[in-house]
Amino acid sequence: MAQQSDPRQNSMLAALPLDEYQRLAPLLEPVELKLGASLAESGETMRYVYFPTDAIVSLLCVMEDGDSTEIAVVGAEGVVGISLFMGGETTPSRAIVQSAGSAYRLSGPLVKAEFYRAGPLQDLLLRYTQALITQMAQTAVCNRHHSLDQQLCRWLLLSLDRLPTNELRMTQELIANMLGVRREGVTESAGKLQRAGLIAYHRGRITILDRPGLEARVCECYAIVKKEYDRLMTYRRPPRDRGIG
Protein backbone atom coordinates (compact mmCIF):
# COMPACT_ATOMS: atom_id res chain seq x y z
CA MET A 1 0.00 0.00 0.00
CA ALA A 2 2.69 2.42 1.07
CA GLN A 3 4.84 2.92 -1.98
CA GLN A 4 3.03 2.98 -5.29
CA SER A 5 4.89 2.92 -8.50
CA ASP A 6 4.68 5.83 -10.89
CA PRO A 7 2.09 5.04 -13.58
CA ARG A 8 4.48 6.49 -16.12
CA GLN A 9 6.86 3.64 -15.58
CA ASN A 10 4.49 2.08 -18.06
CA SER A 11 5.63 3.09 -21.53
CA MET A 12 2.14 3.50 -22.92
CA LEU A 13 1.15 5.92 -20.21
CA ALA A 14 4.52 7.62 -20.44
CA ALA A 15 4.07 8.18 -24.16
CA LEU A 16 0.86 10.14 -23.69
CA PRO A 17 0.99 13.90 -24.03
CA LEU A 18 0.90 15.50 -20.61
CA ASP A 19 -2.64 16.85 -20.87
CA GLU A 20 -3.97 13.47 -21.94
CA TYR A 21 -2.14 11.77 -19.16
CA GLN A 22 -3.39 14.19 -16.56
CA ARG A 23 -6.96 13.59 -17.62
CA LEU A 24 -6.42 9.84 -17.42
CA ALA A 25 -4.36 9.68 -14.23
CA PRO A 26 -7.23 10.02 -11.74
CA LEU A 27 -8.99 7.11 -13.42
CA LEU A 28 -6.06 4.76 -13.04
CA GLU A 29 -6.36 2.35 -10.17
CA PRO A 30 -3.18 0.87 -8.72
CA VAL A 31 -3.15 -2.91 -8.27
CA GLU A 32 -0.62 -5.41 -7.07
CA LEU A 33 -0.24 -8.36 -9.39
CA LYS A 34 0.71 -11.49 -7.53
CA LEU A 35 2.66 -14.30 -9.07
CA GLY A 36 0.31 -16.72 -10.78
CA ALA A 37 -2.73 -14.45 -10.61
CA SER A 38 -5.06 -14.60 -13.57
CA LEU A 39 -6.05 -11.37 -15.28
CA ALA A 40 -8.09 -13.07 -17.97
CA GLU A 41 -9.56 -16.48 -18.51
CA SER A 42 -10.49 -17.99 -21.83
CA GLY A 43 -13.89 -16.77 -22.91
CA GLU A 44 -14.56 -14.70 -19.83
CA THR A 45 -15.35 -11.03 -20.20
CA MET A 46 -12.51 -8.85 -19.04
CA ARG A 47 -13.35 -6.06 -16.67
CA TYR A 48 -10.14 -4.07 -16.87
CA VAL A 49 -7.16 -3.34 -18.99
CA TYR A 50 -3.90 -3.48 -17.07
CA PHE A 51 -0.88 -1.27 -17.56
CA PRO A 52 2.00 -3.04 -15.79
CA THR A 53 4.67 -0.84 -14.31
CA ASP A 54 7.03 -3.57 -13.22
CA ALA A 55 5.02 -6.80 -13.39
CA ILE A 56 5.20 -9.26 -16.28
CA VAL A 57 2.15 -10.98 -17.66
CA SER A 58 2.09 -13.98 -19.97
CA LEU A 59 -0.61 -14.51 -22.54
CA LEU A 60 -1.22 -18.23 -22.80
CA CYS A 61 -3.24 -20.30 -25.18
CA VAL A 62 -4.58 -23.28 -23.26
CA MET A 63 -5.91 -26.42 -24.87
CA GLU A 64 -8.50 -28.97 -23.90
CA ASP A 65 -5.95 -31.40 -22.51
CA GLY A 66 -4.38 -28.68 -20.38
CA ASP A 67 -1.30 -28.21 -22.52
CA SER A 68 -0.50 -24.58 -22.97
CA THR A 69 1.80 -22.30 -24.87
CA GLU A 70 2.77 -18.73 -24.25
CA ILE A 71 1.86 -16.65 -27.23
CA ALA A 72 3.12 -13.32 -25.97
CA VAL A 73 4.52 -11.60 -22.92
CA VAL A 74 3.57 -8.15 -21.68
CA GLY A 75 5.50 -5.91 -19.33
CA ALA A 76 5.79 -2.21 -18.67
CA GLU A 77 6.01 -1.61 -22.41
CA GLY A 78 2.41 -2.60 -22.99
CA VAL A 79 -1.06 -3.36 -21.83
CA VAL A 80 -3.10 -6.46 -21.05
CA GLY A 81 -6.66 -6.68 -22.30
CA ILE A 82 -6.68 -5.52 -25.88
CA SER A 83 -9.93 -7.38 -26.53
CA LEU A 84 -11.73 -4.68 -24.57
CA PHE A 85 -11.00 -1.94 -27.06
CA MET A 86 -10.78 -4.19 -30.08
CA GLY A 87 -14.44 -4.93 -29.61
CA GLY A 88 -14.50 -8.60 -28.75
CA GLU A 89 -14.67 -8.22 -24.97
CA THR A 90 -13.17 -11.68 -24.51
CA THR A 91 -10.33 -13.75 -25.93
CA PRO A 92 -9.81 -17.46 -26.02
CA SER A 93 -6.55 -17.08 -24.11
CA ARG A 94 -5.42 -16.64 -20.54
CA ALA A 95 -3.36 -13.87 -18.98
CA ILE A 96 -1.24 -15.00 -16.04
CA VAL A 97 1.14 -12.97 -13.90
CA GLN A 98 4.54 -14.39 -14.59
CA SER A 99 6.49 -11.99 -12.42
CA ALA A 100 4.83 -10.25 -9.49
CA GLY A 101 4.71 -6.49 -9.45
CA SER A 102 2.53 -3.46 -9.84
CA ALA A 103 0.14 -2.27 -12.49
CA TYR A 104 -2.53 0.31 -13.04
CA ARG A 105 -5.87 -0.72 -14.31
CA LEU A 106 -8.66 1.03 -16.14
CA SER A 107 -12.18 -0.35 -16.32
CA GLY A 108 -13.53 -1.64 -19.62
CA PRO A 109 -16.08 1.12 -20.13
CA LEU A 110 -13.51 3.79 -19.34
CA VAL A 111 -10.90 2.43 -21.70
CA LYS A 112 -13.50 2.18 -24.43
CA ALA A 113 -14.57 5.75 -23.87
CA GLU A 114 -10.95 6.85 -24.04
CA PHE A 115 -10.33 4.76 -27.10
CA TYR A 116 -13.26 6.31 -28.93
CA ARG A 117 -11.92 9.79 -28.36
CA ALA A 118 -9.63 8.78 -31.18
CA GLY A 119 -6.74 10.60 -29.59
CA PRO A 120 -3.16 9.66 -28.76
CA LEU A 121 -4.24 6.78 -26.54
CA GLN A 122 -6.11 5.10 -29.37
CA ASP A 123 -3.10 5.50 -31.56
CA LEU A 124 -0.82 4.01 -28.93
CA LEU A 125 -3.14 1.11 -28.19
CA LEU A 126 -3.44 0.21 -31.86
CA ARG A 127 0.27 0.41 -32.46
CA TYR A 128 0.91 -1.69 -29.42
CA THR A 129 -1.59 -4.23 -30.67
CA GLN A 130 0.26 -4.46 -33.91
CA ALA A 131 3.52 -5.02 -32.07
CA LEU A 132 1.81 -7.73 -30.07
CA ILE A 133 0.67 -9.35 -33.30
CA THR A 134 4.26 -9.41 -34.46
CA GLN A 135 5.32 -11.07 -31.25
CA MET A 136 2.66 -13.71 -31.65
CA ALA A 137 3.53 -14.37 -35.27
CA GLN A 138 7.18 -14.73 -34.45
CA THR A 139 6.36 -17.05 -31.59
CA ALA A 140 4.48 -19.25 -34.02
CA VAL A 141 7.47 -19.51 -36.35
CA CYS A 142 9.86 -19.99 -33.51
CA ASN A 143 7.78 -22.86 -32.17
CA ARG A 144 8.01 -24.46 -35.55
CA HIS A 145 11.58 -23.95 -36.55
CA HIS A 146 13.87 -23.38 -33.62
CA SER A 147 15.42 -25.59 -31.00
CA LEU A 148 14.39 -25.53 -27.40
CA ASP A 149 17.80 -24.09 -26.57
CA GLN A 150 17.13 -21.08 -28.74
CA GLN A 151 13.61 -20.67 -27.53
CA LEU A 152 14.74 -20.68 -23.95
CA CYS A 153 17.24 -17.94 -24.73
CA ARG A 154 14.49 -15.96 -26.40
CA TRP A 155 12.24 -16.40 -23.43
CA LEU A 156 14.91 -15.38 -20.97
CA LEU A 157 15.76 -12.27 -22.95
CA LEU A 158 12.12 -11.27 -23.36
CA SER A 159 11.69 -11.57 -19.60
CA LEU A 160 14.93 -9.80 -18.88
CA ASP A 161 13.91 -6.84 -21.02
CA ARG A 162 10.86 -6.43 -18.82
CA LEU A 163 12.63 -6.67 -15.49
CA PRO A 164 14.63 -4.09 -13.56
CA THR A 165 17.07 -6.71 -12.28
CA ASN A 166 19.05 -9.51 -13.86
CA GLU A 167 17.40 -12.08 -11.65
CA LEU A 168 14.13 -13.74 -12.39
CA ARG A 169 12.05 -15.93 -10.15
CA MET A 170 10.74 -18.78 -12.13
CA THR A 171 10.97 -22.52 -11.82
CA GLN A 172 11.87 -24.70 -14.75
CA GLU A 173 8.47 -26.27 -14.43
CA LEU A 174 6.79 -22.93 -15.05
CA ILE A 175 9.07 -22.07 -17.94
CA ALA A 176 8.18 -25.41 -19.46
CA ASN A 177 4.50 -24.52 -19.18
CA MET A 178 5.13 -21.21 -20.88
CA LEU A 179 7.09 -22.66 -23.72
CA GLY A 180 4.76 -25.61 -24.03
CA VAL A 181 7.52 -28.19 -23.59
CA ARG A 182 8.57 -30.77 -21.02
CA ARG A 183 10.13 -29.76 -17.77
CA GLU A 184 13.05 -32.11 -18.42
CA GLY A 185 13.72 -30.36 -21.67
CA VAL A 186 14.05 -27.05 -19.88
CA THR A 187 16.33 -28.64 -17.29
CA GLU A 188 18.57 -29.84 -20.06
CA SER A 189 18.68 -26.59 -21.99
CA ALA A 190 19.10 -24.52 -18.86
CA GLY A 191 21.89 -26.88 -17.83
CA LYS A 192 23.73 -26.09 -21.03
CA LEU A 193 23.40 -22.36 -20.42
CA GLN A 194 24.56 -22.85 -16.87
CA ARG A 195 27.59 -24.89 -17.84
CA ALA A 196 28.40 -22.23 -20.41
CA GLY A 197 28.41 -19.67 -17.60
CA LEU A 198 25.55 -17.63 -19.04
CA ILE A 199 23.10 -18.13 -16.21
CA ALA A 200 23.05 -19.38 -12.64
CA TYR A 201 20.07 -21.45 -11.66
CA HIS A 202 19.04 -22.03 -8.12
CA ARG A 203 15.68 -23.26 -6.96
CA GLY A 204 13.39 -20.90 -8.74
CA ARG A 205 15.90 -18.10 -9.08
CA ILE A 206 17.67 -17.51 -12.34
CA THR A 207 20.47 -15.01 -12.44
CA ILE A 208 21.63 -13.88 -15.83
CA LEU A 209 25.40 -13.67 -15.79
CA ASP A 210 26.18 -13.03 -19.43
CA ARG A 211 23.50 -11.32 -21.40
CA PRO A 212 25.58 -10.89 -24.55
CA GLY A 213 26.18 -14.60 -24.40
CA LEU A 214 22.46 -15.24 -24.48
CA GLU A 215 22.05 -12.83 -27.35
CA ALA A 216 24.68 -14.74 -29.25
CA ARG A 217 22.72 -17.97 -28.87
CA VAL A 218 19.21 -16.71 -29.42
CA CYS A 219 17.46 -17.07 -32.76
CA GLU A 220 16.57 -14.14 -34.94
CA CYS A 221 13.02 -14.09 -33.54
CA TYR A 222 14.06 -12.11 -30.50
CA ALA A 223 15.61 -9.30 -32.48
CA ILE A 224 12.77 -9.14 -34.98
CA VAL A 225 10.20 -8.70 -32.25
CA LYS A 226 12.26 -6.20 -30.33
CA LYS A 227 12.97 -4.14 -33.40
CA GLU A 228 9.31 -4.05 -34.31
CA TYR A 229 8.36 -2.87 -30.83
CA ASP A 230 10.94 -0.12 -31.06
CA ARG A 231 9.73 0.93 -34.46
CA LEU A 232 6.07 0.95 -33.59
CA MET A 233 6.24 2.45 -30.14
CA THR A 234 8.65 5.28 -30.82
CA TYR A 235 7.42 6.35 -34.23
CA ARG A 236 5.23 9.42 -34.07
CA ARG A 237 2.14 9.27 -36.19
CA PRO A 238 1.95 11.89 -38.91
CA PRO A 239 -1.16 14.10 -38.92
CA ARG A 240 -4.14 12.17 -40.16
CA ASP A 241 -4.82 14.33 -43.20
CA ARG A 242 -1.35 14.07 -44.59
CA GLY A 243 -2.12 11.53 -47.28
CA ILE A 244 0.29 8.86 -48.41
CA GLY A 245 3.08 8.46 -45.91
Place this chain on the structure above:
Amino acid sequence: MAQQSDPRQNSMLAALPLDEYQRLAPLLEPVELKLGASLAESGETMRYVYFPTDAIVSLLCVMEDGDSTEIAVVGAEGVVGISLFMGGETTPSRAIVQSAGSAYRLSGPLVKAEFYRAGPLQDLLLRYTQALITQMAQTAVCNRHHSLDQQLCRWLLLSLDRLPTNELRMTQELIANMLGVRREGVTESAGKLQRAGLIAYHRGRITILDRPGLEARVCECYAIVKKEYDRLMTYRRPPRDRGIG
Protein backbone atom coordinates in the same frame (compact mmCIF):
# COMPACT_ATOMS: atom_id res chain seq x y z
CA MET B 1 -12.35 -7.67 -67.12
CA ALA B 2 -15.84 -8.67 -68.21
CA GLN B 3 -17.40 -10.22 -65.12
CA GLN B 4 -16.47 -8.61 -61.88
CA SER B 5 -17.43 -10.15 -58.62
CA ASP B 6 -19.81 -8.37 -56.31
CA PRO B 7 -17.80 -6.54 -53.63
CA ARG B 8 -20.33 -7.73 -51.10
CA GLN B 9 -19.18 -11.27 -51.54
CA ASN B 10 -16.64 -10.03 -49.04
CA SER B 11 -18.13 -10.39 -45.59
CA MET B 12 -16.65 -7.19 -44.25
CA LEU B 13 -18.13 -5.12 -47.03
CA ALA B 14 -21.37 -7.06 -46.80
CA ALA B 15 -21.65 -6.30 -43.11
CA LEU B 16 -21.58 -2.55 -43.66
CA PRO B 17 -24.85 -0.64 -43.41
CA LEU B 18 -26.10 0.20 -46.87
CA ASP B 19 -25.37 3.91 -46.68
CA GLU B 20 -21.82 3.27 -45.53
CA TYR B 21 -21.31 0.76 -48.26
CA GLN B 22 -22.65 3.03 -50.92
CA ARG B 23 -20.27 5.76 -49.91
CA LEU B 24 -17.40 3.31 -50.01
CA ALA B 25 -18.31 1.42 -53.16
CA PRO B 26 -17.04 3.97 -55.69
CA LEU B 27 -13.67 3.96 -53.97
CA LEU B 28 -13.23 0.22 -54.26
CA GLU B 29 -10.97 -0.88 -57.06
CA PRO B 30 -11.40 -4.39 -58.45
CA VAL B 31 -8.22 -6.42 -58.81
CA GLU B 32 -7.42 -9.93 -59.91
CA LEU B 33 -5.16 -11.75 -57.53
CA LYS B 34 -3.00 -14.28 -59.31
CA LEU B 35 -1.66 -17.39 -57.68
CA GLY B 36 1.60 -16.65 -55.94
CA ALA B 37 1.31 -12.88 -56.22
CA SER B 38 2.64 -10.91 -53.27
CA LEU B 39 0.41 -8.32 -51.65
CA ALA B 40 2.90 -7.44 -48.96
CA GLU B 41 6.57 -8.02 -48.34
CA SER B 42 8.29 -7.97 -45.00
CA GLY B 43 9.03 -4.40 -44.00
CA GLU B 44 7.68 -2.80 -47.15
CA THR B 45 5.00 -0.18 -46.86
CA MET B 46 1.66 -1.45 -48.03
CA ARG B 47 -0.22 0.71 -50.46
CA TYR B 48 -3.63 -0.95 -50.29
CA VAL B 49 -5.86 -3.03 -48.14
CA TYR B 50 -7.45 -5.92 -50.01
CA PHE B 51 -10.94 -7.28 -49.53
CA PRO B 52 -10.94 -10.70 -51.22
CA THR B 53 -14.21 -11.81 -52.74
CA ASP B 54 -13.11 -15.30 -53.72
CA ALA B 55 -9.32 -15.32 -53.51
CA ILE B 56 -7.39 -16.71 -50.56
CA VAL B 57 -4.33 -15.00 -49.17
CA SER B 58 -1.77 -16.49 -46.81
CA LEU B 59 0.08 -14.45 -44.26
CA LEU B 60 3.55 -15.87 -43.91
CA CYS B 61 6.35 -15.24 -41.52
CA VAL B 62 9.62 -15.72 -43.38
CA MET B 63 12.95 -16.25 -41.71
CA GLU B 64 16.51 -15.47 -42.63
CA ASP B 65 17.22 -18.93 -43.94
CA GLY B 66 14.13 -18.87 -46.12
CA ASP B 67 12.04 -21.16 -43.96
CA SER B 68 8.54 -19.88 -43.56
CA THR B 69 5.35 -20.56 -41.70
CA GLU B 70 1.82 -19.49 -42.40
CA ILE B 71 0.52 -17.55 -39.47
CA ALA B 72 -2.96 -16.88 -40.81
CA VAL B 73 -5.12 -17.23 -43.87
CA VAL B 74 -7.51 -14.62 -45.21
CA GLY B 75 -10.41 -15.11 -47.58
CA ALA B 76 -13.70 -13.41 -48.32
CA GLU B 77 -14.36 -13.19 -44.61
CA GLY B 78 -11.61 -10.67 -44.04
CA VAL B 79 -9.12 -8.14 -45.23
CA VAL B 80 -5.40 -8.09 -45.97
CA GLY B 81 -3.33 -5.16 -44.76
CA ILE B 82 -4.37 -4.45 -41.20
CA SER B 83 -1.07 -2.68 -40.54
CA LEU B 84 -2.38 0.24 -42.58
CA PHE B 85 -5.11 1.14 -40.15
CA MET B 86 -3.35 -0.20 -37.08
CA GLY B 87 -0.78 2.49 -37.59
CA GLY B 88 2.37 0.57 -38.35
CA GLU B 89 2.19 0.83 -42.13
CA THR B 90 4.34 -2.27 -42.53
CA THR B 91 4.55 -5.73 -41.01
CA PRO B 92 7.43 -8.14 -40.81
CA SER B 93 5.40 -10.73 -42.71
CA ARG B 94 4.48 -11.53 -46.29
CA ALA B 95 1.05 -11.84 -47.86
CA ILE B 96 0.91 -14.30 -50.74
CA VAL B 97 -2.04 -15.29 -52.90
CA GLN B 98 -2.67 -18.92 -52.13
CA SER B 99 -5.72 -19.33 -54.34
CA ALA B 100 -6.26 -17.07 -57.33
CA GLY B 101 -9.38 -14.97 -57.44
CA SER B 102 -10.79 -11.50 -57.17
CA ALA B 103 -10.55 -8.80 -54.58
CA TYR B 104 -11.33 -5.14 -54.11
CA ARG B 105 -8.71 -2.83 -52.85
CA LEU B 106 -8.72 0.49 -51.09
CA SER B 107 -5.69 2.73 -50.92
CA GLY B 108 -3.92 3.27 -47.62
CA PRO B 109 -4.92 6.91 -47.19
CA LEU B 110 -8.52 6.13 -48.03
CA VAL B 111 -8.80 3.27 -45.61
CA LYS B 112 -7.23 5.38 -42.91
CA ALA B 113 -9.70 8.17 -43.57
CA GLU B 114 -12.56 5.71 -43.36
CA PHE B 115 -11.14 4.13 -40.25
CA TYR B 116 -10.92 7.47 -38.49
CA ARG B 117 -14.59 8.17 -39.14
CA ALA B 118 -14.98 5.75 -36.25
CA GLY B 119 -18.04 4.23 -37.86
CA PRO B 120 -19.12 0.68 -38.62
CA LEU B 121 -16.08 0.02 -40.78
CA GLN B 122 -13.72 0.77 -37.94
CA ASP B 123 -15.67 -1.50 -35.72
CA LEU B 124 -15.57 -4.29 -38.29
CA LEU B 125 -11.88 -3.87 -38.96
CA LEU B 126 -11.01 -4.01 -35.30
CA ARG B 127 -13.16 -7.03 -34.65
CA TYR B 128 -11.68 -8.75 -37.64
CA THR B 129 -8.21 -7.97 -36.37
CA GLN B 130 -9.04 -9.59 -33.09
CA ALA B 131 -10.28 -12.69 -34.88
CA LEU B 132 -7.04 -12.73 -36.83
CA ILE B 133 -5.11 -12.54 -33.59
CA THR B 134 -6.97 -15.59 -32.38
CA GLN B 135 -6.09 -17.44 -35.54
CA MET B 136 -2.43 -16.57 -35.10
CA ALA B 137 -2.39 -17.59 -31.47
CA GLN B 138 -4.04 -20.89 -32.21
CA THR B 139 -1.60 -21.50 -35.04
CA ALA B 140 1.24 -21.02 -32.58
CA VAL B 141 -0.16 -23.63 -30.19
CA CYS B 142 -0.99 -25.98 -33.01
CA ASN B 143 2.57 -25.77 -34.30
CA ARG B 144 3.76 -26.77 -30.90
CA HIS B 145 1.39 -29.49 -29.86
CA HIS B 146 -0.27 -31.18 -32.79
CA SER B 147 0.78 -33.73 -35.33
CA LEU B 148 1.35 -32.91 -38.94
CA ASP B 149 -1.69 -35.04 -39.76
CA GLN B 150 -3.90 -32.83 -37.68
CA GLN B 151 -2.35 -29.65 -38.92
CA LEU B 152 -2.89 -30.69 -42.50
CA CYS B 153 -6.56 -31.31 -41.76
CA ARG B 154 -6.80 -27.90 -40.17
CA TRP B 155 -5.18 -26.29 -43.15
CA LEU B 156 -7.43 -28.06 -45.61
CA LEU B 157 -10.54 -27.08 -43.68
CA LEU B 158 -9.44 -23.48 -43.34
CA SER B 159 -8.92 -23.35 -47.09
CA LEU B 160 -12.13 -25.16 -47.83
CA ASP B 161 -14.12 -22.68 -45.76
CA ARG B 162 -12.83 -19.94 -47.99
CA LEU B 163 -13.51 -21.65 -51.32
CA PRO B 164 -16.75 -22.00 -53.26
CA THR B 165 -15.81 -25.49 -54.46
CA ASN B 166 -14.51 -28.60 -52.80
CA GLU B 167 -11.43 -28.62 -54.97
CA LEU B 168 -8.30 -26.70 -54.22
CA ARG B 169 -5.30 -26.18 -56.44
CA MET B 170 -2.23 -26.52 -54.38
CA THR B 171 0.83 -28.69 -54.61
CA GLN B 172 2.16 -30.57 -51.62
CA GLU B 173 5.31 -28.53 -51.95
CA LEU B 174 3.35 -25.32 -51.40
CA ILE B 175 1.37 -26.74 -48.52
CA ALA B 176 4.65 -27.74 -46.93
CA ASN B 177 5.88 -24.15 -47.27
CA MET B 178 2.71 -22.88 -45.66
CA LEU B 179 2.86 -25.26 -42.75
CA GLY B 180 6.59 -24.85 -42.41
CA VAL B 181 7.29 -28.56 -42.77
CA ARG B 182 8.97 -30.89 -45.28
CA ARG B 183 7.31 -31.73 -48.53
CA GLU B 184 7.73 -35.43 -47.81
CA GLY B 185 5.87 -35.03 -44.59
CA VAL B 186 2.91 -33.56 -46.42
CA THR B 187 3.07 -36.39 -48.97
CA GLU B 188 2.85 -38.88 -46.17
CA SER B 189 0.02 -37.20 -44.29
CA ALA B 190 -1.91 -36.51 -47.48
CA GLY B 191 -1.39 -40.15 -48.42
CA LYS B 192 -3.08 -41.22 -45.22
CA LEU B 193 -6.04 -38.98 -45.91
CA GLN B 194 -6.21 -40.28 -49.44
CA ARG B 195 -6.11 -43.92 -48.39
CA ALA B 196 -8.83 -43.14 -45.87
CA GLY B 197 -10.95 -41.83 -48.72
CA LEU B 198 -11.17 -38.30 -47.36
CA ILE B 199 -9.42 -36.55 -50.21
CA ALA B 200 -8.29 -37.25 -53.74
CA TYR B 201 -4.94 -35.83 -54.66
CA HIS B 202 -3.84 -35.39 -58.20
CA ARG B 203 -0.98 -33.25 -59.36
CA GLY B 204 -1.78 -29.98 -57.69
CA ARG B 205 -5.49 -30.59 -57.40
CA ILE B 206 -6.98 -31.71 -54.14
CA THR B 207 -10.61 -32.76 -54.07
CA ILE B 208 -12.23 -33.06 -50.70
CA LEU B 209 -14.41 -36.16 -50.70
CA ASP B 210 -15.40 -36.39 -47.08
CA ARG B 211 -15.46 -33.17 -45.16
CA PRO B 212 -16.96 -34.63 -41.99
CA GLY B 213 -14.14 -37.14 -42.07
CA LEU B 214 -11.63 -34.30 -42.02
CA GLU B 215 -13.47 -32.61 -39.21
CA ALA B 216 -13.28 -35.82 -37.23
CA ARG B 217 -9.50 -35.87 -37.58
CA VAL B 218 -8.69 -32.23 -37.07
CA CYS B 219 -7.50 -30.88 -33.74
CA GLU B 220 -9.54 -28.51 -31.66
CA CYS B 221 -7.67 -25.52 -33.08
CA TYR B 222 -9.85 -25.40 -36.16
CA ALA B 223 -13.10 -25.17 -34.23
CA ILE B 224 -11.76 -22.62 -31.77
CA VAL B 225 -10.70 -20.29 -34.54
CA LYS B 226 -13.89 -20.74 -36.49
CA LYS B 227 -16.07 -20.19 -33.46
CA GLU B 228 -14.21 -17.03 -32.60
CA TYR B 229 -14.65 -15.66 -36.12
CA ASP B 230 -18.36 -16.39 -35.92
CA ARG B 231 -18.66 -14.74 -32.57
CA LEU B 232 -16.71 -11.64 -33.48
CA MET B 233 -18.02 -11.07 -36.95
CA THR B 234 -21.70 -11.58 -36.32
CA TYR B 235 -22.03 -9.89 -32.96
CA ARG B 236 -23.43 -6.39 -33.26
CA ARG B 237 -21.72 -3.77 -31.21
CA PRO B 238 -23.85 -2.12 -28.55
CA PRO B 239 -24.06 1.67 -28.71
CA ARG B 240 -20.92 3.25 -27.41
CA ASP B 241 -22.51 5.06 -24.51
CA ARG B 242 -24.18 2.04 -23.07
CA GLY B 243 -21.65 1.41 -20.36
CA ILE B 244 -20.73 -2.04 -19.17
CA GLY B 245 -21.79 -4.63 -21.70
Place this chain on the structure above:
DNA sequence: AACGCTATGTTCGTCAGCGCACAGTGAGTG
Protein backbone atom coordinates in the same frame (compact mmCIF):
# COMPACT_ATOMS: atom_id res chain seq x y z
C1' DA C 1 17.60 -33.38 13.68
C1' DA C 2 14.43 -35.73 11.04
C1' DC C 3 10.94 -35.04 7.78
C1' DG C 4 8.56 -33.65 3.75
C1' DC C 5 7.95 -30.97 -0.09
C1' DT C 6 9.58 -28.79 -4.03
C1' DA C 7 13.03 -28.06 -7.46
C1' DT C 8 16.52 -29.90 -10.25
C1' DG C 9 19.24 -33.47 -12.59
C1' DT C 10 19.58 -37.96 -15.18
C1' DT C 11 18.46 -42.04 -17.78
C1' DC C 12 16.24 -44.82 -21.36
C1' DG C 13 13.23 -46.34 -24.85
C1' DT C 14 10.12 -44.35 -28.34
C1' DC C 15 8.70 -41.61 -32.09
C1' DA C 16 7.61 -37.77 -35.18
C1' DG C 17 9.67 -35.09 -38.22
C1' DC C 18 14.13 -33.95 -40.74
C1' DG C 19 17.49 -34.23 -44.60
C1' DC C 20 18.84 -36.72 -48.40
C1' DA C 21 18.54 -39.61 -52.29
C1' DC C 22 16.00 -41.50 -55.73
C1' DA C 23 12.03 -43.75 -58.23
C1' DG C 24 7.65 -43.26 -60.70
C1' DT C 25 4.39 -40.69 -63.35
C1' DG C 26 1.49 -37.46 -65.51
C1' DA C 27 1.04 -33.08 -68.22
C1' DG C 28 2.44 -29.91 -71.18
C1' DT C 29 5.85 -28.62 -74.95
C1' DG C 30 8.56 -28.44 -78.93
Place this chain on the structure above:
DNA sequence: CACTCACTGTGCGCTGACGAACATAGCGTT
Protein backbone atom coordinates in the same frame (compact mmCIF):
# COMPACT_ATOMS: atom_id res chain seq x y z
C1' DC D 1 5.69 -38.21 -80.20
C1' DA D 2 9.41 -38.06 -77.45
C1' DC D 3 11.16 -35.11 -73.98
C1' DT D 4 11.26 -32.61 -70.04
C1' DC D 5 9.85 -30.93 -65.97
C1' DA D 6 6.95 -30.68 -62.13
C1' DC D 7 4.62 -33.36 -58.87
C1' DT D 8 4.16 -37.30 -55.99
C1' DG D 9 5.72 -41.42 -53.62
C1' DT D 10 9.27 -44.14 -50.90
C1' DG D 11 13.18 -45.54 -48.23
C1' DC D 12 16.86 -44.76 -45.51
C1' DG D 13 19.54 -43.01 -41.09
C1' DC D 14 19.47 -39.15 -37.79
C1' DT D 15 18.04 -36.18 -34.13
C1' DG D 16 15.32 -33.53 -30.92
C1' DA D 17 11.74 -33.83 -28.05
C1' DC D 18 8.54 -36.92 -25.51
C1' DG D 19 6.93 -39.87 -21.54
C1' DA D 20 7.98 -42.22 -17.55
C1' DA D 21 10.68 -43.42 -13.81
C1' DC D 22 13.89 -42.35 -10.53
C1' DA D 23 17.91 -39.93 -7.98
C1' DT D 24 19.58 -35.93 -5.61
C1' DA D 25 19.36 -31.74 -3.18
C1' DG D 26 17.88 -27.53 -0.85
C1' DC D 27 14.59 -25.32 2.25
C1' DG D 28 11.18 -24.87 5.75
C1' DT D 29 8.79 -27.12 9.43
C1' DT D 30 8.07 -29.38 13.42
